[in-house]
Amino acid sequence: MVIAIGFEGSANKLGIGIVKDGEILANCRRTYITPPGEGFLPRETAEHHQQNIHDVLQEALEQSGISPQEIDVVCYTKGPGMGAPLSVCAIVARTCAKLWNKPILGVNHCIGHIEMGRLITKANNPTVLYVSGGNTQVIAYSRQRYRIFGETIDIAVGNCLDRFARVLKLSNAPSPGYNIEQAAKKGNKYLQLPYCVKGMDVSFSGILSYMEDKIDDLLKDYSPEDLCFSLQETLFAMLIEITERAMAHCGSDEVLIVGGVGCNERLQAMMGVMCEERGARLFATDERFCIDNGVMIAHAGALAHAAGTRMDFTDATITQRYRTDDVLVTWRDD
The missing domain is CATH 3.30.420.40 (ATPase, nucleotide binding domain)
Known part of the structure; x- marks a missing residue:
């Protein structure tokens, strides 16, 4: 004990x-x-x-x-x-x-x-998507190490969301990512954004720069809610692509999402669709533990x-x- x-x-x-x-x-x-x-x-x-x-x-x-x-x-x-x-x-x-x-x-x-996620969800040996303000990694366990199969090559996904929230002057309470998630639920007009997957790695800084540089023009045609919606859909699609590729490589039938961005219900829903198509199980926690x-x-x-x-x-x-x-x-x- x-x-x-x-x-x-x-x-x-x-x-x-x-x-x-x-x-x-x-x-x-x-x-x-x-x-x-x-x-x-x-x-x-x-x-x-x-x-x-x-x-x-x-x-x-x-x-x-x-x-x-x-x-x-x-x-x-x-x-x-x-x-x-x-x-x-x-x-x-x-x-x-x-x-x-x-x-x-x-x-x-x-x-x-990772260990908190395994404890709470009872996932056995999952492919892990770790997404937070400072980290973005796809991880799987092998021979007494948690191996990194893919990661961000510049900024983390949470940092990208947080910095775009600053562009829109969204509140930081309870968190900027949460407020983007709520705004995105009201958006429905999709803006085509750069999609940057490089093998098993992802890059978010170009997407952020594109939106920062063009924000005044974008707001003429799209509402802030539309831009939040478009950003989330693009970033999360990239994350799900590399997670699925890691699952295929490892022969895994479990996915565990951890980290602060892992609370995002849209990310969980998109990952759930991918898991259902593969006959895999999704494990995620709420804000108390992610x-x-x-x-x-x-x-x-x-x-x-x-x-x-x-x-x-x-x-x-x-x-x-x-x-x-x-x-x-x-x-x-x-």
Whole structure:
């Protein structure tokens, strides 16, 4: 039996979660929200995390009913992510590990998403589409690694959506991607956009530049809702194409969507059609678990800890570019 606490703060979500053998005892979160038209910068995001982390930690301990003495391992996001916000959580996690005299474990953010998705949906060995503000990857497990079959070669799909929301001055509450999704539901006039799939990889920066450069002209013929609709349809079609190709290569009959953009109901619906045509099953979670959270870090760390993975305290650092396939998956041998 492993009780783990997880600290997540790789971007604008600050989350602390506590798990006990796959059971979620606490899932507490604060989001740094900027004014419409503005993104979030590392320093201001880190300040938000600094101002809130003690309250969130206290809330998580109270919600779980667990005392620090009962915790077996302190887990934190090692990377990938924004340096300053990652550092805030790493420092607090190291401090807690020292004060409580507990082992510490750095967790790969992407693998946290994957293992959380597998826990919640009960997917066995899925092809994973990981889509968020900072990452876009198609992943499948093989020989104790999560292998990357395809990814973005420039910006992540969530970053593309967020930046287009800024062009339209959409609110950042609760998130720009969510507001694009709601606007897209009212759009029905499709604008042909650049479609950029390169083998197993995708590129989103050209599509964004095209819409940014031509926005004034486009708004003469298309409503903002039409443009949101057109952008979503194009981006998601690209993602489904490379996911299906990875499934065919791996002989997979399961797809798991994880990451913040994975909450998008239109993406889930489009992926569902592809899965139905292939006789495959789709697995997806809601915003409690697909948006960055501390529980996923706690759960992935608990799996690794139970499998014998240990980290020296001097290695409890952060790595902004921490690849999904850098991690030895000690807890799986299938």
